[in-house]
Amino acid sequence: GNSVTQMEGPVTLSEEAFLTINCTYTATGYPSLFWYVQYPGEGLQLLLKATKADDKGSNKGFEATYRKETTSFHLEKGSVQVSDSAVYFCALSNNDMRFGAGTRLTVKP
């Protein structure tokens, strides 16, 4: 079946630090992959997505590359800001939607 394994954290970084949140998946066929972000008291928002192997999704300085050979979709940002503090979810769509456990990121000034 489909599943997503995500680095759980929590992750605490200083402003301008480099961020990596690891995500690997299990799926048959060719799933679409997503990163969603959840700010306090809100629902999830799509951050970026990739629909086929080697696609790179990017948005707001975040990026992730769909690696079929390693079944991974790691999220990266070169320089985080305090406003990036949130919970990040890796997800896949392949007949149904599966989400990772979420990674809480706190960025300190």
Added chain:
Amino acid sequence: KAGVTQTPRYLIKTRGQQVTLSCSPISGHRSVSWYQQTPGQGLQFLFEYFSETQRNKGNFPGRFSGRQFSNSRSEMNVSTLELGDSALYLCASSEQSHKRGGGDEQFFGPGTRLTVL
């Protein structure tokens, strides 16, 4: 375009009662999915409705049910509430069903926080 709306935002019930939650998707979206979010289990898929038909169902007991109306609005019902049903229930809409092959962005509502006492 208005976003996904969920009502009520907060709900307190007691064990054994039943509850109905409502979700209005973005105009033009025919797929509505429901999720349960808890600190211990994370985000778990409940079911998806597309054009009034249940397309997919997660691994939840039969106490959890849903339906979708012709205007794509959806309701989910939980009967015989248990303490463990306390959670944030999220609704998400998209243009197409996941069954179609994925790739469509889901737009989430703010959720309904259900507390069972």
